[in-house]
Amino acid sequence: MNVGYACLTVGVSGTKQRTCIMKNATPDVLSTLIRANLEALDHILDYNITNGLKLFRVSSNIIPFGSHPVNALKWWEDFHAQLEGLGHKALSNGLRLSMHPGQYTVLNSPDAGVVRQAVADLRYHTQFLDAMGLGKEHKIVLHIGGTYGDKKAAMKRFTEQYHQLNEDIRQRLVIENDDRHYSISEVLAIGLAEGIPVVFDNLHNRVNPDKGGHRNYTEMEWIAACAQTWHAEDGRPKIHYSQQDPSKRPGSHSATLDAGAFAAFCQDLGDCRVDIMVEVKDKNLSAVKCANAIATPDIRRLEREWSRYKYLVLEHSQRIYLAIRQLLKDKGVYPVIEFYRLIDKALMTPTNPANAVNAAQHVWGYFKDTTDEQTRRRFEKSLDQVSRGESTISLKRLLQKLTVVQQQPYLLDSLYFSELL
Numbered sequence: 001m002n003v004g005y006a007c008l009t010v011g012v013s014g015t016k017q018r019t020c021i022m023k024n025a026t027p028d029v030l031s032t033l034i035r036a037n038l039e040a041l042d043h044i045l046d047y048n049i050t051n052g053l054k055l056f057r058v059s060s061n062i063i064p065f066g067s068h069p070v071n072a073l074k075w076w077e078d079f080h081a082q083l084e085g086l087g088h089k090a091l092s093n094g095l096r097l098s099m100h101p102g103q104y105t106v107l108n109s110p111d112a113g114v115v116r117q118a119v120a121d122l123r124y125h126t127q128f129l130d131a132m133g134l135g136k137e138h139k140i141v142l143h144i145g146g147t148y149g150d151k152k153a154a155m156k157r158f159t160e161q162y163h164q165l166n167e168d169i170r171q172r173l174v175i176e177n178d179d180r181h182y183s184i185s186e187v188l189a190i191g192l193a194e195g196i197p198v199v200f201d202n203l204h205n206r207v208n209p210d211k212g213g214h215r216n217y218t219e220m221e222w223i224a225a226c227a228q229t230w231h232a233e234d235g236r237p238k239i240h241y242s243q244q245d246p247s248k249r250p251g252s253h254s255a256t257l258d259a260g261a262f263a264a265f266c267q268d269l270g271d272c273r274v275d276i277m278v279e280v281k282d283k284n285l286s287a288v289k290c291a292n293a294i295a296t297p298d299i300r301r302l303e304r305e306w307s308r309y310k311y312l313v314l315e316h317s318q319r320i321y322l323a324i325r326q327l328l329k330d331k332g333v334y335p336v337i338e339f340y341r342l343i344d345k346a347l348m349t350p351t352n353p354a355n356a357v358n359a360a361q362h363v364w365g366y367f368k369d370t371t372d373e374q375t376r377r378r379f380e381k382s383l384d385q386v387s388r389g390e391s392t393i394s395l396k397r398l399l400q401k402l403t404v405v406q407q408q409p410y411l412l413d414s415l416y417f418s419e420l421l
Contacts, residue, residue: 001266001294002096002236002275004048004055005287011308011418012284014043019064027073030064034075037062038082045086049093051288052295055238055275057098057141060125067117067124076131087132096235096275097134099125100141108145108158115161126169136171137235141199144175144182144190155186159194170196171233176240177204179251184222185210191229198226201240202265203279207251220268227272235275241265241290242279253279256347257286259293259340266294285415289340297334305339311416313346315359315392320346356386359416360395366411367402375402396420 009015017037020029041062048056065071076083090097105121106114125140132138147154162170175191176199177184184198184205191198200223209215217225227237243261245252257280266276280286292301306328314321324342327335360383368376375398382395400420403411411417 001269001273002054003287003291003294004053004057004096004275004277005283006057006100006277006279007059008283009044009047010283010285011415011421012043012047012413013421015040015047016421017059017061019061022065022068022070025065025070030071030073030075031078033064034062034073034079035082037064038079038086041086042089045089045093045095047284048095049089051284052291053284053287054094055096055098055277057100057277058128060099060101060121063124063128066128067121076127080131083128083131084133087134090132090134097129097132097138098141098238098277099129099139101125103143105142106145107142107161108148108154110148110157119161119165122165122169122173126166126172129172130168135235136233138172139174139197139234139238140169140172141174141176143178144187147181151181151186155182155190159190162194162196174199174234174238177201177208179204179207181208183208183210183212184226185212188222188225188229191226195229197230197234197237199238199240200226201242201279203242203244203251203253204240206244219265220270220272223269223274224272227274236273238275238277240277240279245281253281255281256344257290258344259289260337262290263293263337293336293340295336297336299328299331299334302328302334302336302339307410308413308415309343311359311363311414312418313343314362315351315355315416316349317346318355318358320349351392353387353389356392357383360386360392360399363399363411363414363416366408367399367406370406371402393420 017040018033020033041058044056060066063071063075101121105118107118109115109118122140129138144158145154165173174197175187177187184200188198190196202219205219205222210217223239230237241262243254243257244250245254257278278287278290288305292305295301306324310321313324320342324339327339327342364379378398382398386392386395396417397420400417
């Protein structure tokens with residue numbers, strides 16, 4: 001069972017995507033942005049390979065204004081070598097990429113202009129995946145669209161527009177239930193009738209459940225039904241998994257995922273083999289958490305994770321920091337659920353000056369014997385400011401700079417610096 005995440009990679013340097021406003025979108029600016037974004041994608045793929053994350057949703061903005069006339073670059077030619085290299089890296093490491101056009105890509109709109117733009121956007125997404133040399137199992141996920149006061153007519157428009165798409169687009173397109181208009185039973189009906197693979201979204205289904213004859217279906221029954229719409233050339237069936245943020249409106253993704261709930265969900269899947277795209281605010285951090293929750297037990301997975309989290313946890317709670325250290329002492333067990341429960345609890349605990357100072361002093365320990373007097377004075381001044389309740393940003397910037405200059409391997413990937421990236 002493969003796990004992945006969408007678009008952004010949290011706490012990993014060199015992975016930030018860039019864009020610009022339309023008035024600045026000159027050929028030179030666009031070319032610079034595209035090159036930088038493809039380099040960022042390269043770093044993301046490396047991170048995913050290292051962490052065993054086999055799925056990744058590429059941001060639609062990787063080519064700024066990719067479907068807009070303002071971008072007249074033949075980017076698929078100008079960046080052919082880079083795109084081909086990225087595709088080769090993905091394929092040779094068993095990665096599966098996807099894209100998900102945004103809310104304005106609406107095939108079933110009664111407005112012909114909106115439909116034309118939607119088709120152009122789907123053409124761009126298809127061209128990007130094609131330029132990477134990726135097979136048809138690398139999909140483009142789309143919602144059905146709006147209802148416009150007549151759902152049956154809107155569904156009919158979708159199928160009509162779908163059949164007018166070029167075959168290369170149709171071969172990549174998959175459809176998903178949403179949290180407002182189209183329930184999983186309605187999307188599944190379209191998928192079965194038109195031969196389109198269907199992606200089941202668990203949170204959307206909870207917010208917008210089936211109101212027809214299948215309202216008593218369990219999530220697992222819906223997943224099994226959707227899996228039947230996928231064929232060998234489409235790759236393994238995909239689902240979207242998320243958890244509700246209890247403090248926000250229904251359908252809002254949680255800040256992080258509960259590892260225990262995810263593991264239980266996967267247990268319920270039984271023999272149903274699916275790829276799982278997690279949708280969550282902390283992106284890759286929860287994806288790694290979920291992958292570890294269902295992985296073959298190996299304490300080294302948690303030790304690697306702890307090396308990234310430890311100083312961030314210490315900044316929030318020394319008590320939990322010590323509890324996790326104790327938890328990991330027994331190398332014969334794999335306490336993955338408790339490990340992440342403690343991390344989640346720590347990160348929900350507000351920081352205070354004493355803990356912030358303590359964590360910074362631990363990090364400073366890597367440099368205190370190798371820095372000059374001026375740097376030492378800067379550190380002490382920043383530390384004093386933090387002890388008086390001021391922001392930690394200046395202090396962390398100094399420590400991060402030292403980490404990069406001295407190439408401290410234990411700190412380069414530390415989430416202690418995540419707010420700076």
